[in-house]
Amino acid sequence: MESVERCPACGASPLLSAGGLARCRACGLARAEEPCFSEPRYGGLDEREIYSLSKSRIITELVSDLSAFRPGGGRLLDVGCASGEIMKAAASAGWDCSGVEISPRLAAEASAAGFPVHAGRLETLRTPDSSFDAVAFYDVLSLVEDPRPLLARAFALLRPGGAVFIRELNAAFHLRALALSGLPPLRALGLRPGVVHNWNYTPAAMRAFLRSSGFEGIRLRNSRPTSGDPYATGGRLGAAAVGIFKSAFFAAARAAGVLSGGRVLAASAFAAAAFKPGGQR
Numbered sequence: 156m157e158s159v160e161r162c163p164a165c166g167a168s169p170l171l172s173a174g175g176l177a178r179c180r181a182c183g184l185a186r187a188e189e190p191c192f193s194e195p196r197y198g199g200l201d202e203r204e205i206y207s208l209s210k211s212r213i214i215t216e217l218v219s220d221l222s223a224f225r226p227g228g229g230r231l232l233d234v235g236c237a238s239g240e241i242m243k244a245a246a247s248a249g250w251d252c253s254g255v256e257i258s259p260r261l262a263a264e265a266s267a268a269g270f271p272v273h274a275g276r277l278e279t280l281r282t283p284d285s286s287f288d289a290v291a292f293y294d295v296l297s298l299v300e301d302p303r304p305l306l307a308r309a310f311a312l313l314r315p316g317g318a319v320f321i322r323e324l325n326a327a328f329h330l331r332a333l334a335l336s337g338l339p340p341l342r343a344l345g346l347r348p349g350v351v352h353n354w355n356y357t358p359a360a361m362r363a364f365l366r367s368s369g370f371e372g373i374r375l376r377n378s379r380p381t382s383g384d385p386y387a388t389g390g391r392l393g394a395a396a397v398g399i400f401k402s403a404f405f406a407a408a409r410a411a412g413v414l415s416g417g418r419v420l421a422a423s424a425f426a427a428a429a430f431k432p433g434g435q436r
């Protein structure tokens with residue numbers, strides 16, 4: 156009999172194939188059956204808008220999380236640092252930053268901004284264990300081959316009490332949006348609100364991965380959307396209308412989060428923080 160793969164996040168349920176995704180009914184994890192690993196190509200879209208301008212509020216939120224964790228700063232490793240926007244913002248809040256970036260061109264840009272950057276994969280970074288107070292994976296774990304070795308390496312690189320900070324699209328939102336975008340009125344407008352990557356995490360799936368990687372004190376919250384429409388998902392509606400919709404939806408999701416005591420995370424993305432046991436937080 157053919158063996159059925161159990162969910163790599165929660166292990167509670169077998170993965171079931173549906174619409175090109177292997178999905179877990181228990182935690183909601185959805186993995187692409189034909190993953191894509193090419194360097195991102197954004198066609199006619201504006202890279203500066205994608206990596207920097209549209210993410211400025213998201214980066215501000217991360218820096219405020221870092222400051223709340225260690226007000227005086229510390230050592231930060233930003234995995235998938237692109238051109239170094241997170242490192243620039245964190246450095247101005249007192250953090251000593253290093254990056255890892257798989258794209259040689261973006262790694263060179265981040266290096267030129269004055270940061271030590273490893274141009275390659277996290278697995279090939281030659282840095283002793285327990286070297287960092289914080290490791291960030293911002294919009295990175297959805298694109299990789301397997302998040303487990305990366306979380307294991309981050310765990311080893313953190314000192315006891317150190318923290319991992321993660322941002323990901325919320326699959327609970329995006330897979331629903333993807334189903335809706337097949338409806339004729341949305342199709343007529345050219346809307347593509349549902350985004351699917353190699354790994355699509357629900358909050359429950361991310362919690363399960365963090366727990367099985369050894370982290371504790373796991374906290375998730377809604378994360379702001381990018382501003383405007385950098386990936387042109389809004390079709391004929393245009394960036395201004397998409398921006399207004401995203402802000403209004405985020406406000407409603409945040410209200411639901413507050414009313415549910417943080418249990419309901421309905422926004423299009425979430426941010427997670429989790430700690431390596433032991434040591435000083």
Ligand SMILES: [Zn+2]
Pocket residue numbers: 162163164165166167168179180181182183184360
């Ligand atoms: Zn699962």
